[in-house]
Amino acid sequence: MRIRRDKRERLAEIGMEPYPVGVPVTTTIQAIRAEHGHHEPDHSTGQFVGIAGRILFSRNTGKLCFATLRAGDGTEIQAMLSLANVGEEALEQWKELVDIGDTVFVHGEVITSKRGELSVMADSWQMASKALRPLPVAHKDLNEETRIRQRYVDLIMRPEARQMARTRMAVVSQLRRSFEARDYVEIETPMLQTMHGGAAARPFVTTSNAFDIELFLRIAPELFLKRAVVGGIERVFEINRNFRNEGADSTHSPEFAMLEFYEAYADYRDMARTTRELIQEAAVAATGSMVVTHFDGTQLDLTGEWDEISLYEATSAAVGVELTPETSVADLRALCDKAGVDYAPGWIAGKLLEELFEHYVIPTFTGPTFVMDYPLDTSPLVREHRTKPGRVEKWDLYVNGYEQATGYSELVDPVIQRQRLVEQAELGAKGDAEAMKLDEDFLRALEYGMPPSGGVGVGIDRLLMSLTGLGIRETILFPLVKPER
RNA sequence: GGGUCGCUAGCUCAAUGGUUAGAGCUGCGGACUUUUAAUCCGUAGGUUCCGGGUUCGAGCCCCGGGCGACCCA
Secondary structure: OHHHHHHHHHHHHOOOOOOOOOOOOOOOHHHHHHHHOOOOOOOEEEEEEEEEEEEEEEEEOOOEEEEEEEOOOOOEEEEEEEHHHHHHHHHHHHHHHOOOOOEEEEEEEEEEOOOOOEEEEEEEEEEEEOOOOOOOOOOOOOOHHHHHHOHHHHHHHOHHHHHHHHHHHHHHHHHHHHHHHOOOEEOOOOOEEOOOOOOOOOOOEEEEOOOOEEEEEOOOOHHHHHHHHHOOOOEEEEEEEEEOOOOOEOOEOOEEEEEEEEEEOOOHHHHHHHHHHHHHHHHHHHHOOOEEEOOOOOEEEOOOOOEEEEHHHHHHHHHOOOOOOOOOHHHHHHHHHHHOOOOOOOOOHHHHHHHHHHHHOHHHOOOOEEEEEEEHHHOOOEOEOOOOOOEEEEEEEEEOOEEEEEEEEEOOOHHHHHHHHHHHHHHHHOOOOOOOOOOHHHHHHHHOOOOOEEEEEEEHHHHHHHHHOOOHHHHOOOOOOOOOO
């Protein structure tokens, strides 16, 4: 650092700005590669360009220097500085003052070297931005903590990190196009809420000084999007951040991006089809194919129709006993004991069944799978199944072994919805911190009449995990980390 | 919340409780006009995450704390 600081001073002494307001670039490295990527070795194009890039490698010989320059899009080109072309002074200054990590400007002719490397043979050079800190060694992976804490360094060093930022945009913009093509309206609903709802999770709590009230960061936008449907926005979606005051691991982050969408006159099967199409369209936009190749080479096939299984039937088959909504808590506990599945004393039947399902059935999934028809008691916002009592019209979509999306035929009957939320409030009174609260304004909205509707939530970060094979802390550019020291 | 593992030079990693904590790359000085992680010669670089303890002696053992990873809940 100290030495590089001195070099910064030296640059000013010789009349070269270490941080100029701009440099006269005439083209991009990518454009040069596209136009001249095919030449034979030792070829001169006669074309003169000005380019800028960060130095990744440099190889200095006595009278000829080489440097690998990279642009922000990851494309690279070699810069060559020879005594004959830049003169003694400029060459000496280059060798003295330029380090790996600096961003430099080079003007010169596009050529290929004797070894065939596409290069710019400089006639002049200029500092574009002096790096005071050295880059890490390029040939070894940075440890994960540094990659996350200093993502800027990770982005410089690792193509996957750069690609992720672009993949996220490709996915999100394709989702918006897909919704636009289906006549959906995008809206934004409150992040700061006076009452949290729409999911089972603990919220972050804050206070409004002006109103002198407690506010919650939203755990889901669901109840507001439904208010919008009541109001006549019959196809509505939102892509935005949710916050849940829970632990972080390879599939959970305290703040995460969520897509929710609702469609009047659709049911959960319609929504499953739309969800599949949206994800397939996003996969093509992000990776070029519905058969997605991860960075580690494994493939995920998203083509065609996806598997669909029944929660109760699949779990029954796995445990060898017919399970129904009437199966007792005692029987389910016995099955959990037998399987070595731990459970808490207060867990209701539906929760125990879902644990058994996760233990036995999820590991058997081979591709994207819709799991159909969940227990009524764990799903307070879903309508009861039209033909299967004790169950609700809900699916969860699993990809790569984790929950990727969930879809409902929405509960729109205000009287039943009130009963369900009252039951939740009673669970909350018993100490379940994740139980839902009774949102009177939401119930009032339902009382004006909400059309029969389907609704879906899709985790955007998890969708990116599916499409890249990377962990959630790679899909989020700047994930929450505990402060250093 | 529980368990396991890790934290040593700018980076990636070594180092039976025992001499002055090492190596590669990076850096610095020198040589070199076609290199691709250039090469060759020389050289510098340390609060071993923090705080206690045991010991003649601690990077290593013990206790507490911090940060992270993985597994489990």
